Every structure is written in C-alpha cells, then in structure tokens.
Amino acid sequence: MIASVASSFLPVRDTAAAAAWYQAHSGLDVVDVHEHAAVLQDRHQRRVALTGPTSGTAVKPSRR
Helix, strand or coil: CCCCCCEEEEECCCHHHHHHHHHHHHCCEEEEECCCEEEEECCCCCEEEEECHHHCCCCCCCCC
C-alpha cells in the first residue's frame, strides 16, 4: 500500500507555459523553470516535475 506520493513527473510541450498554467490553476508554487523541466511544489513540499521534450522523456504529451 502506498502511503503518499512525494513527487510526480508530467510530460509537457512548453515547460514555462505549463508551469504558469499549473500555478494559476492548482495553487502550486513554481520552484524552478528550465527548457528541459520545471518544478512546482505545494506548501507541504510535495513536488510535480514538468518534463519538456529536451529532457529525454520518451512519452510525447497529448493535446486532450
């Protein structure tokens, strides 16, 4: 059984734009933004990493 998830990784096309969107819509704070990845976290320091195409992430983001 998993007690909690400390971090997660989401593939995105544009890390800066995605970080701004997640900050505006989820209340997460942007910790760091680069072309290859952006990191956001909540007040409990749980993190979400947004990985861009230059990160080497094999999964291509969809446009749903």
